[in-house]
Amino acid sequence: MVCPNLNLPTRPYPSQYISVWTAKDGTAIVIRPIRPDDEPLMVAFHEKLSDRTVYLRYLSSLNLANRTAHERLAHICACDYVSEMVLVAEVKEPNTCERRILAVGRLNKLITNSEAEVALLVADPYQRLGIGTQLLCRLIEIARQEGIHRMVAEMLPDNFDIQALFRKCGFRLCSIDQGVGEMQAVLDL
Numbered sequence: 698m699v700c701p702n703l704n705l706p707t708r709p710y711p712s713q714y715i716s717v718w719t720a721k722d723g724t725a726i727v728i729r730p731i732r733p734d735d736e737p738l739m740v741a742f743h744e745k746l747s748d749r750t751v752y753l754r755y756l757s758s759l760n761l762a763n764r765t766a767h768e769r770l771a772h773i774c775a776c777d778y779v780s781e782m783v784l785v786a787e788v789k790e791p792n793t794c795e796r797r798i799l800a801v802g803r804l805n806k807l808i809t810n811s812e813a814e815v816a817l818l819v820a821d822p823y824q825r826l827g828i829g830t831q832l833l834c835r836l837i838e839i840a841r842q843e844g845i846h847r848m849v850a851e852m853l854p855d856n857f858d859i860q861a862l863f864r865k866c867g868f869r870l871c872s873i874d875q876g877v878g879e880m881q882a883v884l885d886l
Contacts, residue, residue: 714730718786812848848886849882
Protein backbone atom coordinates (compact mmCIF):
# COMPACT_ATOMS: atom_id res chain seq x y z
CA MET A 698 0.00 0.00 0.00
CA VAL A 699 1.38 3.38 -1.00
CA CYS A 700 1.46 6.07 1.65
CA PRO A 701 -1.32 8.54 0.81
CA ASN A 702 -0.53 12.21 0.57
CA LEU A 703 -2.17 13.54 3.73
CA ASN A 704 -1.15 17.16 3.22
CA LEU A 705 2.29 16.34 4.51
CA PRO A 706 4.72 19.20 4.50
CA THR A 707 6.45 19.46 1.17
CA ARG A 708 10.09 20.18 0.76
CA PRO A 709 11.85 22.34 -1.79
CA TYR A 710 12.74 20.99 -5.21
CA PRO A 711 15.52 18.43 -4.58
CA SER A 712 18.09 19.85 -7.01
CA GLN A 713 20.79 17.66 -5.42
CA TYR A 714 19.31 14.79 -7.44
CA ILE A 715 19.94 16.45 -10.83
CA SER A 716 22.72 14.88 -12.88
CA VAL A 717 23.87 14.45 -16.47
CA TRP A 718 24.58 11.05 -17.94
CA THR A 719 25.70 9.93 -21.40
CA ALA A 720 23.71 7.08 -22.99
CA LYS A 721 25.27 4.25 -24.98
CA ASP A 722 24.52 6.12 -28.21
CA GLY A 723 26.36 9.26 -26.98
CA THR A 724 23.25 11.27 -26.12
CA ALA A 725 23.61 13.58 -23.11
CA ILE A 726 20.66 12.96 -20.81
CA VAL A 727 19.63 14.99 -17.80
CA ILE A 728 18.21 12.90 -14.98
CA ARG A 729 16.24 15.05 -12.56
CA PRO A 730 13.23 15.10 -10.25
CA ILE A 731 9.97 15.82 -12.00
CA ARG A 732 8.42 19.30 -11.79
CA PRO A 733 4.81 20.50 -12.03
CA ASP A 734 5.48 22.12 -15.42
CA ASP A 735 6.42 18.71 -16.89
CA GLU A 736 2.80 17.71 -17.48
CA PRO A 737 2.82 18.50 -21.26
CA LEU A 738 6.11 16.61 -21.61
CA MET A 739 4.58 13.64 -19.81
CA VAL A 740 1.65 13.62 -22.25
CA ALA A 741 4.11 13.50 -25.17
CA PHE A 742 6.09 10.78 -23.36
CA HIS A 743 3.00 8.58 -22.97
CA GLU A 744 2.22 9.01 -26.67
CA LYS A 745 5.50 7.21 -27.46
CA LEU A 746 4.61 4.08 -25.48
CA SER A 747 3.52 0.91 -27.23
CA ASP A 748 0.59 -1.12 -25.92
CA ARG A 749 3.06 -3.86 -24.92
CA THR A 750 5.24 -1.45 -22.91
CA VAL A 751 2.16 -0.07 -21.13
CA TYR A 752 0.92 -3.58 -20.33
CA LEU A 753 4.30 -4.65 -18.95
CA ARG A 754 4.59 -1.54 -16.73
CA TYR A 755 1.03 -1.32 -15.40
CA LEU A 756 0.39 -5.09 -15.38
CA SER A 757 -2.74 -4.45 -17.44
CA SER A 758 -3.94 -2.39 -20.37
CA LEU A 759 -4.36 1.32 -19.71
CA ASN A 760 -5.41 3.54 -22.59
CA LEU A 761 -3.71 6.81 -23.49
CA ALA A 762 -6.61 8.98 -22.31
CA ASN A 763 -6.43 7.45 -18.83
CA ARG A 764 -2.63 7.65 -18.67
CA THR A 765 -2.63 11.32 -19.71
CA ALA A 766 -5.64 12.51 -17.71
CA HIS A 767 -4.85 15.86 -16.12
CA GLU A 768 -5.76 14.70 -12.59
CA ARG A 769 -3.39 11.74 -12.84
CA LEU A 770 -0.46 13.63 -14.37
CA ALA A 771 -0.90 16.64 -12.08
CA HIS A 772 -0.53 14.31 -9.09
CA ILE A 773 2.61 12.71 -10.56
CA CYS A 774 4.22 15.96 -11.70
CA ALA A 775 3.49 17.84 -8.47
CA CYS A 776 4.74 15.15 -6.11
CA ASP A 777 5.65 16.28 -2.63
CA TYR A 778 9.21 14.84 -2.65
CA VAL A 779 8.58 13.66 0.93
CA SER A 780 6.50 10.54 0.32
CA GLU A 781 7.65 9.95 -3.26
CA MET A 782 10.38 10.80 -5.71
CA VAL A 783 9.81 10.78 -9.45
CA LEU A 784 12.83 11.10 -11.72
CA VAL A 785 12.70 11.83 -15.43
CA ALA A 786 15.37 11.28 -18.06
CA GLU A 787 15.22 14.20 -20.47
CA VAL A 788 17.00 15.46 -23.55
CA LYS A 789 16.99 18.80 -25.32
CA GLU A 790 16.64 18.82 -29.06
CA PRO A 791 19.82 20.50 -30.37
CA ASN A 792 18.07 22.46 -33.13
CA THR A 793 14.96 23.58 -31.26
CA CYS A 794 16.02 23.36 -27.57
CA GLU A 795 12.71 21.59 -26.93
CA ARG A 796 12.82 19.24 -23.97
CA ARG A 797 11.64 15.64 -24.30
CA ILE A 798 11.16 13.03 -21.56
CA LEU A 799 12.54 9.60 -22.48
CA ALA A 800 11.91 7.69 -19.26
CA VAL A 801 10.38 7.96 -15.80
CA GLY A 802 11.36 6.26 -12.56
CA ARG A 803 9.24 6.44 -9.44
CA LEU A 804 9.96 5.69 -5.78
CA ASN A 805 6.88 5.66 -3.49
CA LYS A 806 7.37 5.31 0.24
CA LEU A 807 5.06 2.74 1.74
CA ILE A 808 3.17 3.10 5.03
CA THR A 809 6.20 2.18 7.16
CA ASN A 810 8.40 4.82 5.41
CA SER A 811 11.29 2.36 5.63
CA GLU A 812 10.07 0.51 2.55
CA ALA A 813 9.36 1.89 -0.91
CA GLU A 814 7.90 0.67 -4.16
CA VAL A 815 9.87 1.40 -7.31
CA ALA A 816 8.72 1.46 -10.93
CA LEU A 817 10.37 2.33 -14.25
CA LEU A 818 9.03 3.20 -17.66
CA VAL A 819 11.19 3.87 -20.73
CA ALA A 820 9.62 5.02 -24.00
CA ASP A 821 9.96 2.40 -26.72
CA PRO A 822 12.39 4.30 -28.99
CA TYR A 823 14.85 4.70 -26.08
CA GLN A 824 14.89 1.20 -24.64
CA ARG A 825 18.18 -0.71 -24.53
CA LEU A 826 20.31 2.42 -24.18
CA GLY A 827 20.97 1.96 -20.46
CA ILE A 828 18.49 4.64 -19.37
CA GLY A 829 16.44 2.25 -17.21
CA THR A 830 19.58 1.02 -15.47
CA GLN A 831 20.67 4.60 -14.75
CA LEU A 832 17.26 5.56 -13.37
CA LEU A 833 17.13 2.48 -11.15
CA CYS A 834 20.66 3.08 -9.85
CA ARG A 835 19.76 6.71 -9.05
CA LEU A 836 16.57 5.63 -7.28
CA ILE A 837 18.53 3.12 -5.20
CA GLU A 838 20.94 5.86 -4.14
CA ILE A 839 18.06 8.23 -3.33
CA ALA A 840 16.37 5.48 -1.29
CA ARG A 841 19.55 5.08 0.76
CA GLN A 842 19.81 8.83 1.31
CA GLU A 843 16.14 8.99 2.30
CA GLY A 844 16.51 6.25 4.94
CA ILE A 845 14.62 3.56 3.07
CA HIS A 846 15.68 0.04 4.05
CA ARG A 847 13.86 -2.03 1.44
CA MET A 848 12.78 -1.47 -2.15
CA VAL A 849 10.16 -3.60 -3.90
CA ALA A 850 8.81 -3.77 -7.44
CA GLU A 851 6.16 -5.88 -9.11
CA MET A 852 6.34 -7.19 -12.66
CA LEU A 853 4.84 -9.77 -14.96
CA PRO A 854 6.64 -13.11 -15.25
CA ASP A 855 7.19 -12.65 -19.00
CA ASN A 856 8.86 -9.23 -18.60
CA PHE A 857 12.35 -10.70 -18.89
CA ASP A 858 14.06 -7.39 -19.69
CA ILE A 859 12.94 -5.68 -16.48
CA GLN A 860 13.73 -8.81 -14.48
CA ALA A 861 17.28 -8.78 -15.86
CA LEU A 862 17.61 -5.08 -15.06
CA PHE A 863 16.50 -5.55 -11.44
CA ARG A 864 18.82 -8.56 -11.01
CA LYS A 865 21.70 -6.52 -12.47
CA CYS A 866 21.07 -3.88 -9.78
CA GLY A 867 21.12 -6.44 -6.94
CA PHE A 868 17.42 -7.19 -6.47
CA ARG A 869 16.29 -10.74 -5.75
CA LEU A 870 13.21 -11.97 -7.60
CA CYS A 871 10.44 -14.22 -6.36
CA SER A 872 6.95 -15.20 -7.46
CA ILE A 873 3.98 -13.75 -5.65
CA ASP A 874 0.55 -15.32 -5.68
CA GLN A 875 -1.94 -12.82 -7.07
CA GLY A 876 -3.71 -14.85 -9.70
CA VAL A 877 -1.63 -13.77 -12.71
CA GLY A 878 1.66 -15.07 -11.34
CA GLU A 879 3.28 -11.69 -10.82
CA MET A 880 6.91 -11.46 -9.80
CA GLN A 881 8.32 -9.28 -7.08
CA ALA A 882 11.81 -7.81 -6.96
CA VAL A 883 13.22 -6.97 -3.52
CA LEU A 884 16.36 -5.11 -2.52
CA ASP A 885 17.41 -4.75 1.11
CA LEU A 886 19.51 -1.63 1.58
